[in-house]
Amino acid sequence: xxxxxxxxxxxxxxxxxFAAQSIMQTIGAQLSRVEPGIVxxxxxxxxxxxxxxxxxxxxxxTTIADSxxxxxxxxxxxxxxxxxxxxxxxxxxxxxxxxMFLARAEVIKAGKTLTVVRADVFGISGAERTLxxxxxxxMFCKE
Amino acid sequence: xxxxxxxxxxxxxxxxxFAAQSIMQTIGAQLSRVEPGIVxxxxxxxxxxxxxxxxxxxxxxTTIADSxxxxxxxxxxxxxxxxxxxxxxxxxxxxxxxxMFLARAEVIKAGKTLTVVRADVFGISGAERTLxxxxxxxMFCKE
Amino acid sequence: xxxxxxxxxxxxxxxxxFAAQSIMQTIGAQLSRVEPGIVxxxxxxxxxxxxxxxxxxxxxxTTIADSxxxxxxxxxxxxxxxxxxxxxxxxxxxxxxxxMFLARAEVIKAGKTLTVVRADVFGISGAERTLxxxxxxxMFCKE
Amino acid sequence: xxxxxxxxxxxxxxxxxFAAQSIMQTIGAQLSRVEPGIVxxxxxxxxxxxxxxxxxxxxxxTTIADSxxxxxxxxxxxxxxxxxxxxxxxxxxxxxxxxMFLARAEVIKAGKTLTVVRADVFGISGAERTLxxxxxxxMFCKE
Numbered sequence: 001x002x003x004x005x006x007x008x009x010x011x012x013x014x015x016x017x018f019a020a021q022s023i024m025q026t027i028g029a030q031l032s033r034v035e036p037g038i039v040x041x042x043x044x045x046x047x048x049x050x051x052x053x054x055x056x057x058x059x060x061x062t063t064i065a066d067s068x069x070x071x072x073x074x075x076x077x078x079x080x081x082x083x084x085x086x087x088x089x090x091x092x093x094x095x096x097x098x099x100m101f102l103a104r105a106e107v108i109k110a111g112k113t114l115t116v117v118r119a120d121v122f123g124i125s126g127a128e129r130t131l132x133x134x135x136x137x138x139m140f141c142k143e
Numbered sequence: 144x145x146x147x148x149x150x151x152x153x154x155x156x157x158x159x160x161f162a163a164q165s166i167m168q169t170i171g172a173q174l175s176r177v178e179p180g181i182v183x184x185x186x187x188x189x190x191x192x193x194x195x196x197x198x199x200x201x202x203x204x205t206t207i208a209d210s211x212x213x214x215x216x217x218x219x220x221x222x223x224x225x226x227x228x229x230x231x232x233x234x235x236x237x238x239x240x241x242x243m244f245l246a247r248a249e250v251i252k253a254g255k256t257l258t259v260v261r262a263d264v265f266g267i268s269g270a271e272r273t274l275x276x277x278x279x280x281x282m283f284c285k286e
Numbered sequence: 287x288x289x290x291x292x293x294x295x296x297x298x299x300x301x302x303x304f305a306a307q308s309i310m311q312t313i314g315a316q317l318s319r320v321e322p323g324i325v326x327x328x329x330x331x332x333x334x335x336x337x338x339x340x341x342x343x344x345x346x347x348t349t350i351a352d353s354x355x356x357x358x359x360x361x362x363x364x365x366x367x368x369x370x371x372x373x374x375x376x377x378x379x380x381x382x383x384x385x386m387f388l389a390r391a392e393v394i395k396a397g398k399t400l401t402v403v404r405a406d407v408f409g410i411s412g413a414e415r416t417l418x419x420x421x422x423x424x425m426f427c428k429e
Numbered sequence: 430x431x432x433x434x435x436x437x438x439x440x441x442x443x444x445x446x447f448a449a450q451s452i453m454q455t456i457g458a459q460l461s462r463v464e465p466g467i468v469x470x471x472x473x474x475x476x477x478x479x480x481x482x483x484x485x486x487x488x489x490x491t492t493i494a495d496s497x498x499x500x501x502x503x504x505x506x507x508x509x510x511x512x513x514x515x516x517x518x519x520x521x522x523x524x525x526x527x528x529m530f531l532a533r534a535e536v537i538k539a540g541k542t543l544t545v546v547r548a549d550v551f552g553i554s555g556a557e558r559t560l561x562x563x564x565x566x567x568m569f570c571k572e
Contacts, residue, residue: 060202252380277422307481308478375516
């Protein structure tokens with residue numbers, strides 16, 4: 001799919017909002033790609049973010065997937081709008097191991113009020129990239 | 144529903160596993176209730192855990208809901224088993240504001256391999272308790 | 287929770303819309319309860335509705351759960367509005383056996399645009415009632 | 430992704446099981462593609478399957494998506510296994526209009542016990558094909 005942004009400042013607006021999400025700094029996540037309908041967030045592995053077996057906690061996987069999904073939707077919203085998560089569903093496919101994680105979100109359907117987004121989260125170790133989780137969710141545009 | 148634990152050490156085993164989840168210490172979450180089929184986790188509000196509007200990030204809501212859900216399932220598993228999250232779906236009902244948050248998980252159906260759990264997350268301000276999110280998920284028992 | 291209907295004709299409007307859902311007649315489903323925020327639909331077992339093992343197909347379970355959920359939301363919408371399903375998630379808990387099935391939907395959070403609903407589906411055999419599936423979904427109010 | 434079937438009779442086994450799903454004949458659905466990890470089911474529009482506005486009911490969309498998803502998972506299971514739906518989540522993207530509907534399911538991750546599948550449902554009118562719904566679900570392999 002190919003989308004066109006209505007807001008010419010979409011990339012700057014995503015970056016500004018991302019910078020205001022304190023949790024992103026707390027966990028060490030970074031915005032690594034912002035295009036119309038597509039946003040990626042990367043997160044280096046840290047033991048402070050793990051569950052009982054040393055893997056990244058499913059809630060932290062969700063944290064980067066949800067922000068990536070919300071901002072992917074936000075890139076297509078009109079200037080001045082704000083974005084809210086309505087709901088998401090996450091399937092955890094493999095243990096979240098890796099030196100780095102990448103959440104890649106892509107809009108499936110952009111609507112006036114609701115936007116449906118998919119986000120895949122990969123664990124990256126050296127040159128290897130493994131899909132560890134996938135999210136399907138709905139974002140709300142508040143004008 | 145009423146459930147009976149097969150593992151007499153279920154409460155100690157939940158506490159031990161919870162203590163091994165580094166993320167819980169990182170965000171400041173605590174185990175506040177452990178009964179057969181029911182687990183509660185509480186989390187004081189901290190600005191380090193917020194999204195762009197100052198509310199608790201949906202991923203952090205999910206972090207405490209998922210751990211509560213996993214441990215609610217774990218209380219009913221046989222001794223020596225371990226628990227994994229298969230999938231969850233979260234509906235975000237209201238802005239996650241509050242001085243404190245409580246994730247309350249309860250098993251809906253306990254199976255040999257799969258256990259279905261519901262978790263509600265409340266925002267608490269003084270005497271007021273508001274439902275901010277609800278999760279429906281599946282946990283896997285690895286023996 | 288307790289809800290108040292804004293539309294004094296909510297029950298008649300639900301019945302009229304239900305009567306217009308051809309699929310309900312095709313499968314033999316009936317509206318068995320309509321209250322503010324709560325709707326129940328019942329469906330007698332028929333072999334024409336089954337999957338390969340003779341149980342009610344998960345899609346038919348979903349059909350009655352989704353209509354019950356949509357109408358539960360609809361009871362709380364203003365007069366003249368229409369209801370659309372945004373999304374739902376269904377956990378299938380047990381084989382869907384029974385002489386009769388009952389989908390019971392209840393609103394969790396009613397909003398101006400979005401309403402979150404839970405629906406449980408029971409299989410009924412004589413005096414025994416077993417939870418076979420549970421749904422968590424979002425409905426849209428189109429005014 | 431590319432998958433290899435373990436069961437050399439996977440296609441015949443899918444066809445046999447599909448033929449035993451009475452609901453497929455009741456609604457007029459047909460198996461239109463069976464490959465390792467991919468299954469498609471097609472369904473002509475019929476007014477008997479509609480909701481109150483004349484669109485295909487979300488539960489019928491789910492019926493073909495769930496069967497396609499289950500059989501996509503089944504193609505990768507060992508001979509003699511049976512498949513059960515654990516859970517699914519459906520986002521309804523557009524009104525389900527069309528002369529014909531196609532559910533296309535593809536395995537995302539095949540595991541020994543659990544297989545995660547995505548299914549897209551398209552409405553087809555002449556040469557036009559529109560995505561009307563998307564499902565993300567989990568299937569269970571019972572050996």
